[in-house]
Amino acid sequence: QVHLEESGGGSVQAGGSLTLSCTASRGTYIMGWFRQAPGKEREGVAARRNDGITKYTDSVKGRFTLSQGNAKNTLTLEMTNLEPGDTAMYYCAATSSFVLWAQSLSEGAYEVWGQGAQVTVSS
Numbered sequence: 001q002v003h004l005e006e007s008g009g010g011s012v013q014a015g016g017s018l019t020l021s022c023t024a025s026r027g028t029y030i031m032g033w034f035r036q037a038p039g040k041e042r043e044g045v046a047a048r049r050n051d052g053i054t055k056y057t058d059s060v061k062g063r064f065t066l067s068q069g070n071a072k073n074t075l076t077l078e079m080t081n082l083e084p085g086d087t088a089m090y091y092c093a094a095t096s097s098f099v100l101w102a103q104s105l106s107e108g109a110y111e112v113w114g115q116g117a118q119v120t121v122s123s
Contacts, residue, residue: 002026002112006092009117017080020117022092024073030095030104031075033066035088035119042091044105048075055104059085082121089116 008020022031032047046056048066056064060079069076079086092114099109 002028002094002096004092004094004112004114006090006114006117009090009119011120011122012082014083014121014123016082016121017078018082018119019079020077020090020092020119021069022075022077022094022114023069023071024075024094027073028094028096030099030101030109032093032104032110033075033077034091034093034107035086036091037088040088042107044107045090046077047104049101049104053101055101057105079119082119084121084123086119087121088119090119091116 003025005023012018030049033045034042035045036042046066048054054066063081065078067076093110095111103109
């Protein structure tokens with residue numbers, strides 16, 4: 001089973017930037033980021049397939065960017081122009097099985113999850 005290790009996150013004022021990284025213990029088919037704010041359901045934020053194709057939920061388009069990290073099997077989420085509404089626990093997720101790309105921002109598409117990293121944006 002793939003193991004995921006997350007790093008990054010923290011606290012920043014609105015308009016600031018933060019970076020999250022997720023390293024998988026081996027190659028995967030799709031890696032993604034989800035977030036869950038208190039009292040809300042977990043939502044898909046962004047996903048990257050192993051051929052480099054990426055997808056973002058509408059609320060973060062133009063502000064968040066996925067990229068392959070320097071280390072092997074690492075996915076980085078660069079978050080800029082952060083808003084208080086971005087405050088949440090962020091979770092990395094991965095699957096090694098085939099999944100329809102249309103499902104890549106759905107929780108059910110993923111097999112393994114990271115431990116979570118808190119992102120707090122103050123106004």
